[in-house]
Amino acid sequence: MAFERYVALGDSFTEGVGDADPSRPNGLRGWADLVAGQLALASEDFGYANLAIRGRLLRPIIDEQVGTAVAMRPDLVTIYAGGNNLMRPKVHFDELAADYDEAIGRLAATGARILMWTAYDGSWAPVFGALRGRWAVYNELIREIADRHGATIVDFWRFSEYRDLRMWDDDRLHLSPAGHHNMALRVLDVLDVPHTLPLVQLDEPVPLxxxxxxxxxxxxxxxxxxxxxxxxxxxxxxxxxxxxxxxxxxxxxx
The missing domain is CATH 1.20.5 (Single alpha-helices involved in coiled-coils or other helix-helix interfaces)
Structure with missing residues (x-):
């Protein structure tokens, strides 16, 4: 399927933080830009919007981005939201799920193909192990919402290649250029879209x-x-x- 109107929603993950490119807006590239570039090869009328802003919680993403996206009449929407909520001291999961469900319902009503992400299981890394239970609950809620609205899951939870720290920026919160490139490959595979992106090549790690x-x-x-x-x-x-x-x-x- 050739897409013509792709809208990317979310926070730093989708904005592209960790993949610096001074030639692009906000000085960032990121996986969504890479995906858009490949999708553009199949359509002369392709348009891409990226509304994501780093640091945004779920509610601001909905309030600031979803309505704008709906008005663009997209045929493809990607959304990763809620990750910043999970990093807060308290998480109200029922409210989070209700808000996310309402947003996905509005997006699904456009007829667009919708991609949603599970949270990554970073429990192998220092500090983040204490959050594993939160991520697991969030992921089950995401799967239910996706099932309800016919959205497609990009199952970050199961992407074992991200156990390599070279897939992450120095802050260990955002993807590195290699991590963003690999995520673009994962998304294109989920969409079953032919592409010209090479596989990620990493040198042998130097053990510490x-x-x-x-x-x-x-x-x-x-x-x-x-x-x-x-x-x-x-x-x-x-x-x-x-x-x-x-x-x-x-x-x-x-």
Whole structure:
């Protein structure tokens, strides 16, 4: 199937944080741009909008992005939302699910193909193991919502290649360029779309000694985790002042 109007919704995951490209809006590329570039090869009238903004919780994503997306009459919508909610001290799962279900219902009413993501199981990494139960509950809710509205799941929970830290940015919260590229491959496979993207090639990893790994973990906590918690406490967001990369349907190259 050739798509002509692709709208990407969500937070930093979809905006492309972790895959820097100064030539693109917001200085980012990301998996959604890569997917759009491949989809554009099959249609002369292809348009792509990316409304995602880093740091957004589910409710702002719905309020700021869903209505705009519906008005574009998309034939493909990708949405990953709720991940930032799961990182907050308290999560109201019933409210989260009800809001997400209502949003997917509005998007499904357009007749578009809809892709939704499960959360990734990062419990193998330091600190994140305590959140595994939250991610599992969230994923079951996502699967129910997808079933109810005929959406397609991109099952990030089961993507074992992301156990390699090279698939992640230094902050361990966002995908690296390799991680974004691999996600684009995963999405194109789910859509069953032929493409020209090569497979991700990684050099052999250099193993760290236990002492070096502990030192790296301490560095990560000092440089990324503690500042992230500090922003949450002060009510700040990395998305403050950020605007969407592609707020309207736009032609895009590979």
């Amino acid at each position: 000694t236990p002492a070096a790994q502990r030192a790296d973990d301490r560095r990560w906590m000092r440089e990324f985790l503690i500042p992230w918690v500090g922003r949450r406490v002060r009510g700040l967001s990395s998305g403050d002042g950020i605007t969407p990369k592609y707020p309207a349907l736009t032609p895009i190259g590979v």
